[in-house]
Amino acid sequence: MSKIQMKTPLVEMDGDEMTRVIWKQVKDILITPYIDLKTEYYDLGLKNRELTKDQVTIDSAEATKKYGVAVKCATITPNAARMPEYNLSEMWKSPNGTIRAALDGTVFRAPILVKGVTPYIPTWTKPITIARHAYGDVYKNTEMVVKEGSKAELLVTNPDGTTETSLIHEFKGDGIIQGLHNLDSSISSFARACFNYGLDTKQDVWFSTKDTISKKYDHRFKDIFAEIFENEYKEKFEAAGIEYFYTLIDDAVARVIRSNGGYIWACKNYDGDVMSDMVATAYGSLAMMTSVLVSPDGVYEYEAAHGTVQRHYYKYLKGEETSTNSVATLFAWTGAFRKRGELDNLPELMEFADKLEKAIIDTIESGIMTGDLYLISKLENKKKVNTTEFLEAVNETLKKSL
Ligand code: NAP
Ligand code: MG
Numbered sequence: 001m002s003k004i005q006m007k008t009p010l011v012e013m014d015g016d017e018m019t020r021v022i023w024k025q026v027k028d029i030l031i032t033p034y035i036d037l038k039t040e041y042y043d044l045g046l047k048n049r050e051l052t053k054d055q056v057t058i059d060s061a062e063a064t065k066k067y068g069v070a071v072k073c074a075t076i077t078p079n080a081a082r083m084p085e086y087n088l089s090e091m092w093k094s095p096n097g098t099i100r101a102a103l104d105g106t107v108f109r110a111p112i113l114v115k116g117v118t119p120y121i122p123t124w125t126k127p128i129t130i131a132r133h134a135y136g137d138v139y140k141n142t143e144m145v146v147k148e149g150s151k152a153e154l155l156v157t158n159p160d161g162t163t164e165t166s167l168i169h170e171f172k173g174d175g176i177i178q179g180l181h182n183l184d185s186s187i188s189s190f191a192r193a194c195f196n197y198g199l200d201t202k203q204d205v206w207f208s209t210k211d212t213i214s215k216k217y218d219h220r221f222k223d224i225f226a227e228i229f230e231n232e233y234k235e236k237f238e239a240a241g242i243e244y245f246y247t248l249i250d251d252a253v254a255r256v257i258r259s260n261g262g263y264i265w266a267c268k269n270y271d272g273d274v275m276s277d278m279v280a281t282a283y284g285s286l287a288m289m290t291s292v293l294v295s296p297d298g299v300y301e302y303e304a305a306h307g308t309v310q311r312h313y314y315k316y317l318k319g320e321e322t323s324t325n326s327v328a329t330l331f332a333w334t335g336a337f338r339k340r341g342e343l344d345n346l347p348e349l350m351e352f353a354d355k356l357e358k359a360i361i362d363t364i365e366s367g368i369m370t371g372d373l374y375l376i377s378k379l380e381n382k383k384k385v386n387t388t389e390f391l392e393a394v395n396e397t398l399k400k401s402l
Contacts, residue, residue: 004352005036007038007344011060011064011069011070012040014045014073016044018316019306019329022326023073030395035349043056044072044075046076046078046082046086049075050089068298069340071301071333077094077095099301103301105193107131107134108292109279110129111127112127112331113125113126120282126262127262128256128279130276130279131194135183136182137181137270139269140181142178148174149172150171151170152168180217182217184224188224188228188296190266192232193296195237202240203263204263205244208271209222210250285373286328287304287373288327289304289306290302291303300335306328312387327360356398358401364377367383
């Protein structure tokens with residue numbers, strides 16, 4: 001059998017710990033036997049980030065802008081404990097944060113559904129995709145603790161030097177204040193990324209904020225979404241048979257719970273942070289969650305939603321058996337192949353992505369799964385396998401479909 005050929009390389013971002021181990025196995029067992037793999041390789045493992053003073057992360061983001069599609073392994077975001085462990089000269093920033101800032105992106109997260117694992121909300125038969133705005137609000141806040149008797153005001157100095165003030169509160173007792181901001185340009189990028197993703201995946205787009213209470217701040221989000229939809233997307237949505245609607249966040253929550261899934265729920269930064277964890281948990285497992293960063297000019301970076309699975313890695317280092325779920329990492333690769341195939345007009349590559357995803361799901365639904373799913377699956381014939389055995393079982397299923 002001849003291998004599938006690629007045209008443009010994928011930007012490959014290698015990572016850390018257990019997911020780095022899985023990364024290599026995925027390539028060896030399920031990719032290079034079938035695809036004449038073309039990648040531009042960037043080693044984002046913490047050791048190499050230290051060696052390159054984190055330049056490798058910046059380079060990988062630039063390469064992503066150049067080629068358009070990247071696939072990323074989970075990486076360590078250093079904290080105090082990692083400083084001696086990796087002998088770091090600096091507490092390097094989160095690679096995801098750096099890449100997100102360079103691409104100006106929105107993060108889309110969707111669960112992978114399999115028979116045997118029922119969501120805690122049994123009516124959720126289709127996936128709910130959360131689109132999280134990744135700039136500003138409480139993540140870029142300024143806060144202060146204020147004393148009794150203080151008067152807090154918002155002060156803005158205009159470009160011409162004039163000022164505007166607005167009273168926040170006259171404190172009769174001790175208290176706290178917080179200043180937030182966002183940018184029209186970032187909100188517009190967020191809106192376009194959501195509408196493009198809706199068109200790409202043929203799903204409705206819901207957007208929710210608290211505009212009845214926040215009549216200027218949240219209302220600005222609502223207005224920008226409405227204006228961009230009206231001017232740029234309305235006809236495309238009609239043609240695709242999908243719809244966009246705006247609703248209050250509390251109404252959205254009620255509708256989401258009663259829904260069957262199958263749409264994109266666009267959320268402000270904080271709402272998206274909280275709701276994506278809620279949705280992931282309700283669907284069963286973080287290891288069954290896809291994640292893609294989409295930039296407004298159509299650049300895509302695929303990854304797993306979970307971290308480097310440190311606890312399993314330490315077992316692996318001790319020579320103990322691990323049963324780590326590789327599904328989210330596999331779906332990062334299939335997502336990237338499908339997008340690359342679409343952009344380069346390579347139907348064979350897209351078909352391979354579909355077949356590999358089907359093989360993964362069929363394998364789990366036939367009862368073969370890693371420990372995390374074994375704990376929650378209701379299948380009667382379920383069998384727990386180790387990290388490598390799972391990939392080999394997927395390969396056996398895949399071979400039958402090729
Ligand atoms: P984690 O890697 O998400 O794992 C937390 C726990 O969730 C694991 O110990 C495991 O539970 C379970 N789990 C997660 N993924 C799994 C999988 N694929 N298969 C089976 N079980 C899985 O979080 P962490 O261990 O707290 O963080 C490790 C490192 O990841 C940190 O340095 C953090 O900075 C980094 N991180 C990176 C990203 C990213 O690159 N996107 C995201 C988050 C965190 P059990 O131990 O109970 O089996
Ligand atoms: Mg969170």
